[in-house]
Amino acid sequence: MTVINSxxxxxxxxxxxxxxxxxxxxxxxxxxxxxxAIVAKTPATGFALTAGTPTIFTYTTPNDGNEHAxxxxxTVVGTGTLSTGQSQLQWTSGGxxxxxxxxxxxxxxxxFNNTYAxxxxxxxxxxxxxxxxxxxxxxxxxYASLLGA
Numbered sequence: 001m002t003v004i005n006s007x008x009x010x011x012x013x014x015x016x017x018x019x020x021x022x023x024x025x026x027x028x029x030x031x032x033x034x035x036x037a038i039v040a041k042t043p044a045t046g047f048a049l050t051a052g053t054p055t056i057f058t059y060t061t062p063n064d065g066n067e068h069a070x071x072x073x074x075t076v077v078g079t080g081t082l083s084t085g086q087s088q089l090q091w092t093s094g095g096x097x098x099x100x101x102x103x104x105x106x107x108x109x110x111x112f113n114n115t116y117a118x119x120x121x122x123x124x125x126x127x128x129x130x131x132x133x134x135x136x137x138x139x140x141x142x143y144a145s146l147l148g149a
Contacts, residue, residue: 039070040126041145049085049130049139056087056128059146063123067093069149070126072116075142076103085134087141089116092124102128103139111142 040059047056061068072089086104090097100116120126128144 036147036149039146039148040128042141042143046143047141049087049134049141051133051135053130053133056130056141056144057146058128059126059148061120061122061124061126061148065122067119067121069117069119071147072102072114072118072128072144073147074102074114074116074144076112076114077140077142078103078109078112079138079140084132084136085130085139086132087128087130089126089128091118091120091126093119093121095121103141104132105137 040057042056070091076087084105087102089100089102092098098118100118102114102116103112126146128146
């Protein structure tokens with residue numbers, strides 16, 4: 001198993017992960033990841049969900065007229081039974097606003113690893129927010145990183 005964290009995530013390591021998942025050799029040229037880089041991430045200490053609705057991170061895509069590809073790597077740790085609390089990712093693609101629920105109260109106890117790939121329009125904000133306040137239990141976004149090309 002290949003473990004990737006905020007200090008080791010880059011295009012080369014992503015290729016290793018993809019190769020280990022597929023059992024095949026994957027090159028940067030095949031995936032066009034030569035210029036891939038982390039464009040936004042949580043602090044090294046993670047991000048604890050709160051009794052509010054804060055922004056976890058935001059990133060604005062380049063204003064170059066092109067759609068860009070992104071991958072969100074995310075680990076959420078729940079402690080105790082959550083009665084509320086939710087985080088989401090929002091962006092625009094093809095002129096349409098997209099909302100992806102990353103975690104919510106149904107996660108409960110445990111560690112949840114998720115990876116999401118998507119494309120975003122030029123000059124648009126990618127917002128990762130806590131959109132529902134936490135009122136019971138505890139939840140932490142242990143690690144979230146947005147890789148963009």
